[in-house]
Amino acid sequence: MKLNIALLAGDGIGPEVIDQAVKVVNAVAKKFNHDINWTAALTGAAAIDAVGEPYPDETHEICMAADAVLFGAIGHPRFDNDPKATVRPEQGLLKMRKKLGLFANVRPTFTFPSLIDNSPLKRERIEGTDLVILRELTGGIYFGERGRKDNGDTAFDTCTYTREEIKRLAKLGFEMAMSRRKKLCCVDKANVLESSRLWRETVQDMEKDFPEVEVSYEFVDAVAMRLVQWPSSYDVMITENLFGDILTDEASVISGSMGLMPSSSIGVHTSLFEPIHGSYPQAAGKDIANPLATVLSAAMMFEDAFNLKEEAAVIRSVVNKSLSEGVVTEDLAGKNNNAYKTSEVGDWLAANI
Amino acid sequence: MKLNIALLAGDGIGPEVIDQAVKVVNAVAKKFNHDINWTAALTGAAAIDAVGEPYPDETHEICMAADAVLFGAIGHPRFDNDPKATVRPEQGLLKMRKKLGLFANVRPTFTFPSLIDNSPLKRERIEGTDLVILRELTGGIYFGERGRKDNGDTAFDTCTYTREEIKRLAKLGFEMAMSRRKKLCCVDKANVLESSRLWRETVQDMEKDFPEVEVSYEFVDAVAMRLVQWPSSYDVMITENLFGDILTDEASVISGSMGLMPSSSIGVHTSLFEPIHGSYPQAAGKDIANPLATVLSAAMMFEDAFNLKEEAAVIRSVVNKSLSEGVVTEDLAGKNNNAYKTSEVGDWLAANI
Ligand SMILES: CC(C)[C@H](C(=O)O)[C@@H](O)C(=O)O
Ligand SMILES: CC(C)[C@H](C(=O)O)[C@@H](O)C(=O)O
Numbered sequence: 001m002k003l004n005i006a007l008l009a010g011d012g013i014g015p016e017v018i019d020q021a022v023k024v025v026n027a028v029a030k031k032f033n034h035d036i037n038w039t040a041a042l043t044g045a046a047a048i049d050a051v052g053e054p055y056p057d058e059t060h061e062i063c064m065a066a067d068a069v070l071f072g073a074i075g076h077p078r079f080d081n082d083p084k085a086t087v088r089p090e091q092g093l094l095k096m097r098k099k100l101g102l103f104a105n106v107r108p109t110f111t112f113p114s115l116i117d118n119s120p121l122k123r124e125r126i127e128g129t130d131l132v133i134l135r136e137l138t139g140g141i142y143f144g145e146r147g148r149k150d151n152g153d154t155a156f157d158t159c160t161y162t163r164e165e166i167k168r169l170a171k172l173g174f175e176m177a178m179s180r181r182k183k184l185c186c187v188d189k190a191n192v193l194e195s196s197r198l199w200r201e202t203v204q205d206m207e208k209d210f211p212e213v214e215v216s217y218e219f220v221d222a223v224a225m226r227l228v229q230w231p232s233s234y235d236v237m238i239t240e241n242l243f244g245d246i247l248t249d250e251a252s253v254i255s256g257s258m259g260l261m262p263s264s265s266i267g268v269h270t271s272l273f274e275p276i277h278g279s280y281p282q283a284a285g286k287d288i289a290n291p292l293a294t295v296l297s298a299a300m301m302f303e304d305a306f307n308l309k310e311e312a313a314v315i316r317s318v319v320n321k322s323l324s325e326g327v328v329t330e331d332l333a334g335k336n337n338n339a340y341k342t343s344e345v346g347d348w349l350a351a352n353i
Numbered sequence: 354m355k356l357n358i359a360l361l362a363g364d365g366i367g368p369e370v371i372d373q374a375v376k377v378v379n380a381v382a383k384k385f386n387h388d389i390n391w392t393a394a395l396t397g398a399a400a401i402d403a404v405g406e407p408y409p410d411e412t413h414e415i416c417m418a419a420d421a422v423l424f425g426a427i428g429h430p431r432f433d434n435d436p437k438a439t440v441r442p443e444q445g446l447l448k449m450r451k452k453l454g455l456f457a458n459v460r461p462t463f464t465f466p467s468l469i470d471n472s473p474l475k476r477e478r479i480e481g482t483d484l485v486i487l488r489e490l491t492g493g494i495y496f497g498e499r500g501r502k503d504n505g506d507t508a509f510d511t512c513t514y515t516r517e518e519i520k521r522l523a524k525l526g527f528e529m530a531m532s533r534r535k536k537l538c539c540v541d542k543a544n545v546l547e548s549s550r551l552w553r554e555t556v557q558d559m560e561k562d563f564p565e566v567e568v569s570y571e572f573v574d575a576v577a578m579r580l581v582q583w584p585s586s587y588d589v590m591i592t593e594n595l596f597g598d599i600l601t602d603e604a605s606v607i608s609g610s611m612g613l614m615p616s617s618s619i620g621v622h623t624s625l626f627e628p629i630h631g632s633y634p635q636a637a638g639k640d641i642a643n644p645l646a647t648v649l650s651a652a653m654m655f656e657d658a659f660n661l662k663e664e665a666a667v668i669r670s671v672v673n674k675s676l677s678e679g680v681v682t683e684d685l686a687g688k689n690n691n692a693y694k695t696s697e698v699g700d701w702l703a704a705n706i
Contacts, residue, residue, distance in 0.1 A: 080544065080570070084554070090544040120582050125473045141494075141512065146547040155551035156513040159494065163506040189595070191433065191443040194499040198508035201437070217433070224603040225611075228581055229473050242542070246599055250577040258578075 002035045003306060006066035006270075008059065010044040011089060012279025013289035013342075014072025020291035020346025021070060021298045024318070027353040028302070028311050039066065043096065044074030044089040044279075054092025060099055064269055068305035069100075070298060071274035077281050097137050101268030103165070104172050105135040105244065107276060109231070109251040112260065114323050115332065119256030121228065126254055131234040132176060133251060135244025136161075136169045137265055140195070142241045161195045161240065166202040172266065173238035174210040183235035185216045187223050187243055199240060220247070227251055252276050259290035259331050260319075262297035264304055271305050273297040287341040290329040292319055295349060318352050355388045356659060359419035359623075361412065363397040364442060365632025366642035366695075367425025373644035373699025374423060374651045377671070380703040381655070381664050392419065396449065397427030397442040397632075407445025413452055417622055421658035422453075423651060424627035430634050450490050454621030456518070457525050458488040458597065460629060462584070462604040465613065467676050468685065472609030474581065479607055484587040485529060486604060488597025489514075489522045490618060493548070495594045514548045514593065519555040525619065526591035527563040536588035538569045540576045540596055552593060573600070580604055605629050612643030612684050613672075615650035617657055624658050626650040640694045643682040645672055648702060671705050 007022070009015040022038065029036045041059035048054050054074070063069050074089045096102070110130045111119075119126050144158030170186070177184040186203045188196035200217055207215050218226070220243045226233065227247065231254050239247060252258050258277060265272040275293030283289045296319060303312035322328060327348045330339035340348070360375070362368040375391065382389045394412040401407050407427070416422050427442045449455070463483045464472075472479050497511030523539070530537040539556045541549035553570055560568050571579070573596045579586065580600065584607050592600060605611050611630060618625040628646030636642045649672060656665035675681060680701045683692035693701070 075544070080572075084550075088544060094545070120475060120478045121473050122475055142545055144509070148547065148551075150515070152551075153516040154513060155548040156497070156511055157546045157548050158509055158511050160507060160509040162503070189598075191428070191441060192447070192495055193510045194501065195508040195510050197437075198501075198505075221598045221602040224577070224599045225606045228603065228606050243599075245542075245574045246577045246596075249574040250581065250603065253578045253581050 001306065001308070002037065003029070004037045004039070004066045006063045006069040007038050007040045008043045008069060008071045009040070010072040010074040010279065011046055011076050012073055012281045012284040014044070014074065014279055016284075016287060016289050016342050017275060017291040017294040018070065018072040020342060020349070021294040023346045023350040024295050024315060024353065025298050027350040028314055031314070031353055032308070032311055043092050045076035045079070047092060048087055048089065052087070054087065054089050055095040055099075060096070063096070063100055066270060068301050069270060069272040070301060071272050072294065073275065073277065073279035075279040075281070094142060097265065098143065100270055100272065101138065102265035102272055103136065103138045103268065104169055104266040105137045105248070105263060106132060106266060107135065107248040107251070107261070107263045108132045109255050109261065111255045112257050112323060115257045115260070117256065118332070119254060121254050125229070126231055126256070128232040129255060131231060131251065132180070132236050133244060133248045134169060134173045134176065134236065134238045135248055136165065136240050139165045140241035159193070159195050159242070161198055163198060163202050166199050167206065170203050170206055170238055173236050174206060174213055177213045177236040178210065181235040182212055183214050183216070185218055185223070185234060185237045187218055187220050187237055187239035187247065189220050190217070191219060195240070203238070223247060224250060227254065248276065259329070260292045260296060262293055262300050264297070264300045273301040273305070287343055288330055289342050290331050291342050291346055292322070295319060314353060318349050321352060322349060354659065354661070355390065356382070357390045357392070357419045359416045359422040360391050360393045361396045361422060361424045362393070363425040363427040363632065364399055364429050365426055365634045365637040367397070367427065367632055369637070369640060369642050369695050370628060370644040370647040371423065371425040373695060373702070374647040376699045376703040377648050377668060377706065378651050380706040381667055384667070384706055385661070385664055396445050398429035398432070400445060401440055401442060405440070407440065407442050408448040413449070416449070416453055419623060421654050422623055422625040423654060424625050425647065426628065426630065426632035428632040428634070447495060450618065451496065453623055453625065454491065455618040455625055456489065456491045456621065457522055457619040458490045458601070458616060459619060460486045460488065460601040460604070460614070460616045462486070462608050462614065464608045465610050465676060468610045468613070470609065471685070472607060474607050478582070479584055479609070481585040482608060484584060484604065485533070485589050486597060486601045487522060487526045487529065487589065487591045488601055489518065489592070489594050492518045493594035512546070512548050512595070514551055516551060516555050519552050520559065523556050523559055523591055526589050527559060527566055530566045530589040531563065534588040535565055536567050536569070538571055538576070538587060538590045540571055540573050540590055540592035540600065542573050543570070544572060548593070556591070576600060577603060580607065601629065612682070613645045613649060615646055615653050617650070617653050626654040626658070640696055641683055642695050643684050644695050644699055645675070648672060667706060671702050674705060675702060
């Protein structure tokens with residue numbers, strides 16, 4: 001197959017982890033006789049530095065032309081403590097999500113048996129955890145009207161949702177539940193927010209179309225508790241943008257395998273695959289970041305964007321092999337001196353495919 | 354002293370746990386020669402059933418006339434799955450907060466050494482945890498304009514904050530940090546939200562007035578992770594209403610002592626004390642709910658509202674005694690048959706004062 005992949009390395013550890021995923025994807029392509037056409041493009045703080053804009057038009061065109069986008073991470077601390085900055089890396093991320101129509105962020109949380117003891121949670125709490133959070137990604141308070149009044153002394157943000165936006169996301173959630181354990185949890189704050197009441201109403205109306213799916217409705221604050229208490233009690237969760245931001249990050253630490261968690265964003269025009277760990281600036285340039293989440297995101301790309309399941313399985317199995325043989329970066333190797341460098345892990349994975 | 358206390362039992366397990374706090378407070382009053390004047394008032398679903406309104410004017414007048422309010426919990430499941438209900442218990446809670454000017458919800462999270470193994474987190478992660486979250490309680494998306502458009506197919510909610518609202522809450526946070534470990538964390542989403550940028554800007558401007566306080570700024574999604582990973586790294590946290598709702602609940606489960614966590618809400622007109630656990634409808638009427646969070650809320654009331662520290666200390670010490678002697682409800686007694694009833698715990702506490 002001829003596969004066009006847009007490569008957006010971004011900021012912080014983005015370029016380093018992306019490099020390893022490229023090695024692995026190239027090795028898989030060679031094995032299965034695919035012809036990969038990589039097109040690198042600028043994004044984030046790196047794009048601001050180069051062309052003054054975090055998601056340049058050229059990058060957008062490259063993404064639109066691609067069969068899938070492989071993404072690193074964006075964000076730079078020099079913008080974080082400057083509430084008055086007018087151009088920010090995150091704007092690029094939001095613009096990209098909106099322009100590519102990436103309406104559903106899919107974040108699985110599962111455990112690796114060999115890593116379970118890295119979790120801050122007790123083993124018996126997390127064993128068997130296998131959940132997916134579907135976060136709505138192009139609506140809500142991230143994209144509503146916002147601004148200042150009263151000479152800057154009052155600030156406002158607006159959260160807006162339409163029934164169609166909710167349906168589109170919820171439909172994916174119901175379908176995903178059907179292919180899994182048939183449980184769906186709609187997370188909202190319907191006891192306070194009107195937009196949440198529209199979520200609940202819309203999902204309730206859809207229940208009849210998926211009679212086999214057992215649907216529950218929980219408030220976001222209760223979910224923030226239960227995710228820590230009994231994560232294995234969840235299957236598929238659907239939620240709006242901001243709640244999803246918070247809950248997916250909370251969920252990511254419970255497995256103890258944060259550095260291994262991939263994600264995909266399903267879009268109208270294309271789909272995007274990225275590790276969930278972010279740009280982690282403290283580690284940038286040190287060749288110590290864990291590349292496995294990005295490598296597993298590439299596996300998701302083969303499976304979901306190209307429908308090439310065997311290739312995905314090969315990647316997952318070489319990742320498992322690296323874990324069981326201890327070919328891992330310092331976050332997993334612990335304080336002993338057996339840690340591999342980011343680039344060494346990538347080389348090893350590619351060589352073992 | 355003559356102490357006027359408004360007693361708002363509310364819904365679910367509220368009345369049962371409040372009863373035990375009343376026993377304890379009366380015993381303390383007897384010991385220290387205080388004259389307590391209790392005035393009970395309706396709130397929540399109970400008030401809707403009685404007078405059609407979750408926070409009746411009469412209740413408001415009773416609260417305004419009181420030196421402090423002792424509150425149980427409100428909420429009833431029959432409203433939760435009805436997105437079209439027009440009168441809801443939660444409206445009463447929000448109206449009460451607004452009309453009493455309860456702008457700061459103070460939620461400590463700490464560990465009880467004897468209960469640490471109840472936590473879903475590993476012991477080494479939570480030992481030494483002693484943090485306070487200050488949640489802004491009368492602003493933000495809870496109180497902004499909301500509604501529907503397009504024949505009900507679009508819903509919106511607005512989050513608004515003024516500099517003054519932020520300052521008032523942040524000042525409490527700085528002061529509390531000064532009396533503790535001198536660390537303050539401002540939690541926001543300033544990389545996306547304009548209201549968060551106003552929070553960050555306002556807190557940054559106040560730093561110079563509290564030069565000894567070490568201030569950090571973290572995004573809400575990162576905090577949702579770090580709270581589970583390293584809760585003991587926090588001291589005082591300040592945040593807006595919705596983030597505070599989610600994070601305080603998340604924090605409440607890490608100590609393993611959820612049924613023991615008290616809270617106070619500091620107001621312009623009065624202050625209110627309540628357990629954080631909510632109305633827990635599944636347990637209502639069974640005499641099994643843990644009353645200790647409400648009893649410890651009463652201790653906070655003696656200390657913070659009446660400035661009676663010795664009385665507060667007596668309550669805390671009898672609670673510790675009940676824990677070490679195993680006079681506890683089934684949530685703490687575990688699956689063996691030594692659990693005490695809610696009312697028995699209350700009787701025991703009162704008798705031991
Ligand atoms: C960087 C930030 C704008 C972004 C978000 O909040 O969506 C990030 O936290 C994420 O979850 O991808
Ligand atoms: C019942 C609900 C409106 C309330 C809130 O969200 O404030 C509750 O969750 C709380 O935290 O006191």
